[in-house]
Amino acid sequence: MHRPPTPEAEAALADELSVVRPGLSAAYAQALPGARAAVLTRLWRALAHEPLPWIARREPGSDGLTLRLTDGRRLHGPHADPYATTSYVTEVRLDDKPYHRPARLVDALAVPHGAAFAAELDHSVASLALSRAGQPASCDPAEPVPSRTWEQRVVDGHPYHPNCRSRPGFSAAEQLAYAPEHRPLVELGLVAADDCLITGEWPKWLRDGERVLIPVHPWQSAHVLDRPVQERLTAHPLMSLRTLALPDGPHVKTALSARLTSSVRDISVYSVETAESVSAFMETVTDRLDVPLHITRTLGAVTADSPDLAAVLRESPDAYARPSEQVVPVAALPLTGLADDPIWLGEFTRLVLTVGLRLLDLGVALEAHSQNLLVVLSPTGAPLRLIYRDLADIRISPARLARHGFPAPAVAGRIVTDDETTLRRKLFGSLVGGALGATAGSTAALRAALETVVRDLPATADLAALRDEPLPTKALTLMRLSPETPGDIWTRLPNPLARPGSGGHSMRSTSSGTSSGTSSGTS
Known part of the structure; x- marks a missing residue:
């Protein structure tokens, strides 16, 4: 009989903590249930929307979402909002058995390469619980601090990756x-x-x-x-x-x-x-x-x-930034409370889409996810300017640059491409599916912010693709379960601008293949 593994990383980290920092042990134990839910929520998003080959079909219902596996089993959980950042999944049922720990669920699924992924999920839960356990009781979001302080306040890691805090070897x-x-x-x-x-x-x-x-x-x-x-x-x-x-x-x-x-x-x-x-x-x-x-x-x-x-x-x-301004990484914006205001979120959305689409039209696709992108805020919190860092994984289109009479840089290799799908994936997957989605925190909030902006932007083919087509995003879980496939694997999420029941709102994920020349681990 197959038995799921004990949560080894959770227990091992607890044992280490009792020696190196015993004062955190109680807080770590209290943080574990919330960390399991946070990782399980990210995992459920992947199961609901990525083109995993062992999922035969997805069936939305009044009581949630049911996944029919190719071996006949049923996996059931709540409705999956692809842009939600709250930890709303506390239980997923495989046939009639409930699972609360993501590592045990993946082990029970018994899919190819699942054992290694389950171990990483176990690490992710344990490290996330440790990260949460070591936080101060509160901080003043209005207090001016260096950008590095904001970076250190981002506790939960990647908002959508089940391995948000996986640090095996640490x-x-x-x-x-x-x-x-x-x-x-x-x-x-x-x-x-x-x-x-x-x-x-x-x-x-x-x-x-x-x-x-x-x-x-x-x-x-x-x-x-x-x-x-x-x-x-x-x-x-x-x-x-x-x-x-x-x-x-x-x-x-x-x-x-x-x-x-x-x-x-x-x-x-x-x-x-x-x-x-x-x-x-x-x-x-x-x-x-x-x-x-x-x-x-x-x-x-x-x-x-x-x-x-x-x-x-x-x-x-x-x-x-000027002395009166603050530089805040986009990943830290939810901590400021600013994004709770729909007007502010609309202004921020206008800023990032105007910049991102203007550069894309010229021929530069930024990988503008929540870590690479920062925003300069006025003393009142208004979004003024953007700052982008880490150019290792942008994409540059010589053909687009030439159409604008702009010389391409004297570089070759993986960052150079004229493929429109690759260019749009790079920007839309990171900026809309990542930075904006995580800042908004739900499909409804993201849709409202986009609707206030897109009608005023220059009518380009890129804007039409953003407005009318499903949103490309990296299939992060499928990538971890496909070690034999180099580069990025992509899927498509329901377009946040599409209303339920329209053609752009589909629970069915499809694979778009790997990206051209992207090498994980070199950025």
């Missing part, structure tokens, strides 16, 4: 020491290297004579690299965990060869090779378009001919 002590939501100071090591590839200006304070000093994350030093560390830099970890803010200085993106959420977070040689050219190109684009958008410049990038030993220095987004 002990409880390492999460407390390195994860941004625990607000630590992290000491980066400096590793001396010869014969490095450098683009941009690598600063003198990161050199030792002729040798280059590469900032290295301490987890990378402990688990991956076998090289001596010369000195150390103290820095504040940001949302991506591997990117850190130096005190009163730039941000440093480090290689971190661990699987976080979906990808192994190394830095490809290709990203270093193209960093300076793409950064300079985007500066030219924003200057010419005169849009309310700043790009954090890449100051320098270096690799010792290895994705495991590389780093990128970027401007801090705080450099683009």
Whole structure:
């Protein structure tokens, strides 16, 4: 008889916590049920909307949604709002058996590659409970703070990925020491290297004579690299965990060869090779378009001919705000309470769609998800301008640029494409399905915000696709269950502008295949 596994990560983390931080043990135990519901809600969204091959059909009913599996079993849960961010799923029934723990549900489904995914879900629940357990009682959302403080207030991770907090390979002590939501100071090591590839200006304070000093994350030093560390830099970890803010200085993106959420977070040689050219190109684009958008410049990038030993220095987004303004990552906007106001949400939606669609029409598709995109707020909270960071995964269309008389940058490889489907997926999946969807928090709120904006935007083919077609989004769970398939796998969500019963509102997900040339783990 098949038996589901015990929640090993939950118990293992509890045991570690009792040794390294016993004062958090009670709060961790109290946070576990909520963390299970949060991960189960994300998993149910995937089961309801992704083209998983072992789901034969989906049957909406008055009491929720039933999934008919190819082996004849039934999976039943509540109606699945693809843009909801509340943890509304506390139970899913497989035939007549209830499941409250996502790892046990996936194990019971017994699908290909499910065992590894179940283990990651177990890690996600445990790490999320730890993240929630370590939070202060409250904070004043109106208090002016640096953008890094807002980043550290984002506790729950990716709003739609079941692996929102999956950190396999990180002990409880390492999460407390390195994860941004625990607000630590992290000491980066400096590793001396010869014969490095450098683009941009690598600063003198990161050199030792002729040798280059590469900032290295301490987890990378402990688990991956076998090289001596010369000195150390103290820095504040940001949302991506591997990117850190130096005190009163730039941000440093480090290689971190661990699987976080979906990808192994190394830095490809290709990203270093193209960093300076793409950064300079985007500066030219924003200057010419005169849009309310700043790009954090890449100051320098270096690799010792290895994705495991590389780093990128970027401007801090705080450099683009006046003293009276605040810079807030879009992922932190729900914490401010601003998005609860439909008028404010409409203004923000207008800002991001105007910028995103204008660049897309020119020939640049931003991966403008809630982590890469930040907003500059006035003293009263009005959205004024956008800031975009991390250019490693944008897409550039030479054909579109040429139509506007704009020269393409001298780069090749995966970021260059003229495929309209790829370009629209990149922007719509990240900006609408990610940043706007998570900020709105539900289909109804997202629909209302979009309806106030789209009728006033320039009538382009891209806007028509956004308005009339299902919304592309990454099939994040199918990607984790398809280790043999490289790159991104896409599905389509019901268009938030479509009313229930219209052609754009369908519970049926279809696969759109993999994207061209996207490599997980290199951004």
